[in-house]
Amino acid sequence: MSLLRMEQVSHRYGKRRVLSRQAERTVLQDVSLTLETGMCLGLLGKSGAGKSTLGRILLGLERPKAGRVLFEGQDIYGTHPKDYRQDIQVVFQDSFAAVNPKLTAGQIIAEPLTNFTRLSPEALEQKLITLIEQVGLTRADLAKYPSAFSGGQLQRICIARAIATNPKLIVLDEAVSSLDMVNKAMILKLLRELKETYDLAYLFITHDVQAAQALSDQFMILEQGQIVGHYPTPQAFDQATDPYVSAIKDAMLATHPRKRTIRK
Amino acid sequence: MNVPLGRPRLLERLSNQRLILIGCSVFLGLLFLAALAAPWLAPHDPFLVNLAVKLQDPSWTYPLGTDHLGRCTLSRLLYGARVSLGFAVLIFASSLLIGLLVGTLAGYIGGWVDQLLMRFCDGVMAFPSLILVLGLVGIFGPGLKQVIIALMLVQWVYYARMFRGLIMTLKEKNFIAAARVNGSSHWKIFRTHLLPNILPPLLVIGTLEMGWAIMDISAMSFLGLGVQSPAAEWGAMIHEGKSYIRSNPELMIYPGLMIMLVIASFNLLGESLSERFGVTKQTK
Ligand SMILES: Nc1ncnc2c1ncn2[C@@H]1O[C@H](COP(=O)(O)OP(=O)(O)O)[C@@H](O)[C@H]1O
Ligand SMILES: [Mg+2]
Numbered sequence: 001m002s003l004l005r006m007e008q009v010s011h012r013y014g015k016r017r018v019l020s021r022q023a024e025r026t027v028l029q030d031v032s033l034t035l036e037t038g039m040c041l042g043l044l045g046k047s048g049a050g051k052s053t054l055g056r057i058l059l060g061l062e063r064p065k066a067g068r069v070l071f072e073g074q075d076i077y078g079t080h081p082k083d084y085r086q087d088i089q090v091v092f093q094d095s096f097a098a099v100n101p102k103l104t105a106g107q108i109i110a111e112p113l114t115n116f117t118r119l120s121p122e123a124l125e126q127k128l129i130t131l132i133e134q135v136g137l138t139r140a141d142l143a144k145y146p147s148a149f150s151g152g153q154l155q156r157i158c159i160a161r162a163i164a165t166n167p168k169l170i171v172l173d174e175a176v177s178s179l180d181m182v183n184k185a186m187i188l189k190l191l192r193e194l195k196e197t198y199d200l201a202y203l204f205i206t207h208d209v210q211a212a213q214a215l216s217d218q219f220m221i222l223e224q225g226q227i228v229g230h231y232p233t234p235q236a237f238d239q240a241t242d243p244y245v246s247a248i249k250d251a252m253l254a255t256h257p258r259k260r261t262i263r264k
Numbered sequence: 265m266n267v268p269l270g271r272p273r274l275l276e277r278l279s280n281q282r283l284i285l286i287g288c289s290v291f292l293g294l295l296f297l298a299a300l301a302a303p304w305l306a307p308h309d310p311f312l313v314n315l316a317v318k319l320q321d322p323s324w325t326y327p328l329g330t331d332h333l334g335r336c337t338l339s340r341l342l343y344g345a346r347v348s349l350g351f352a353v354l355i356f357a358s359s360l361l362i363g364l365l366v367g368t369l370a371g372y373i374g375g376w377v378d379q380l381l382m383r384f385c386d387g388v389m390a391f392p393s394l395i396l397v398l399g400l401v402g403i404f405g406p407g408l409k410q411v412i413i414a415l416m417l418v419q420w421v422y423y424a425r426m427f428r429g430l431i432m433t434l435k436e437k438n439f440i441a442a443a444r445v446n447g448s449s450h451w452k453i454f455r456t457h458l459l460p461n462i463l464p465p466l467l468v469i470g471t472l473e474m475g476w477a478i479m480d481i482s483a484m485s486f487l488g489l490g491v492q493s494p495a496a497e498w499g500a501m502i503h504e505g506k507s508y509i510r511s512n513p514e515l516m517i518y519p520g521l522m523i524m525l526v527i528a529s530f531n532l533l534g535e536s537l538s539e540r541f542g543v544t545k546q547t548k
Pocket of ligand 1: 013014027045046047048049050051052053054
């Protein structure tokens with residue numbers, strides 16, 4: 001049994017109003033994918049391709065219009081919607097929008113712990129210290145508010161929150177995309193270490209080919225809501241000649257001076 | 265040119281946020297205390313009619329003089345503060361609660377619930393409060409209760425609209441999505457994520473609204489629709505004093521001054537709070 005399976009998922013957004021009916025637009029079309037324990041699937045695609053929507057569906061936040069999402073064989077939009085919650089976590093792109101500015105780092109990391117576990121205040125405190133040190137911050141940081149951190153530090157706090165309840169799968173929705181080079185490399189390293197330590201599975205959503213390659217075991221390309229390419233190994237992705245893949249690779253790699261190509 | 269001008273300097277000092285914040289808070293705080301302690305502070309019974317001492321000038325026994333029925337003006341002002349402030353708080357608190365409830369439901373749930381609630385709000389908004397008051401007074405006769413109910417029925421809509429907008433903006437933030445992923449209940453999300461983030465605007469609008477509520481109550485009482493004599497209320501006192509506008513204008517000036525000071529304080533306080541919290545003002 002796979003950790004997670006998406007079967008023929010289709011989705012469209014559209015505001016239903018009492019009187020008028022707005023045109024609905026299809027965002028995902030017959031998307032199927034499989035994630036195994038300890039595996040990182042890189043989901044690449046341009047902006048607006050439907051990547052975040054796919055992530056939200058996988059997290060149980062947006063019921064798809066068609067298709068099923070099975071976590072360990074259970075339909076997450078089925079009868080017991082909360083069972084999977086502590087096993088699937090998320091890290092978003094904009095860490096400042098992903099934390100409540102009125103809570104301290106400690107309170108932010110404690111939220112899943114208070115919801116899913118019954119720890120004594122001392123045990124909770126101890127757990128928080130372990131977590132924050134695990135992501136490379138100090139126990140003194142637990143008392144600080146989000147405004148006191150940099151984007152990279154705050155992203156570490158979001159990662160600590162995501163791993164707090166020992167999940168099996170983490171959705172990384174552009175988790176390193178807004179970080180500078182140095183922070184990006186460090187967060188990718190942290191994510192790789194955590195993956196190995198806890199045998200975590202990642203759905204790594206990104207438009208950044210290099211970042212995807214640094215972490216992923218498999219690759220999928222999403223284009224206008226459809227999967228247009230699936231590469232089960234890094235080698236296969238490297239050698240891909242698909243026009244979509246080359247376009248995405250070009251767009252990213254062109255920024256590197258050595259790889260820059262002159263276009264007409 | 266760097267010519268130092270006297271006037272702007274003065275304005276600069278006057279608009280000193282902190283000063284206004286402290287000054288208004290202290291004034292309103294003292295007024296609230298005075299209203300609460302009116303039975304002990306008032307030198308006389310505010311309802312005691314004594315025609316022998318009518319229309320007296322200020323004296324040691326009657327610090328602000330007496331009205332046309334010989335009642336102590338200071339005592340009536342103090343008791344009037346109870347009515348004005350007390351009912352303003354009542355209107356504010358109840359309409360705020362209803363508005364918070366409706367606005368949060370509409371903004372958080374969205375979809376047809378939102379549509380339904382907002383169309384209902386539009387319907388209520390189509391009634392100006394004055395017309396609603398006149399309607400209620402027409403049915404039940406003049407009285408404070410009618411005025412308060414009418415104001416409550418109208419006020420909550422503004423809160424509902426405001427909270428709906430705030431909640432909708434917040435709902436889009438990823439920390440709400442993260443809270444759901446982290447297994448927080450909707451109630452917990454409301455308590456820990458939504459409410460603390462709408463508190464500053466709530467405080468600002470609330471302060472501004474208090475001024476309006478006091479104005480409305482006084483205006484209705486002045487028109488003879490609200491508080492009925494012999495009850496002491498600032499608007500009603502102006503109403504009673506207007507027959508003596510030539511001989512004893514102070515009968516209108518004292519309560520008028522109180523209304524002006526209180527409303528100005530609430531407004532200044534609201535303005536400086538909004539500046540402090542960076543809340544953008546929304547007009548009614
Ligand atoms: N809540 C929503 N309501 C309506 N349309 C949406 C909503 N969220 C996303 N969309 C639309 O769906 C499309 C895919 O968005 P998204 O999944 O965020 O793409 P990506 O993450 O790949 O950039 C976009 O065209 C976007 O405008
Ligand atoms: Mg996205």
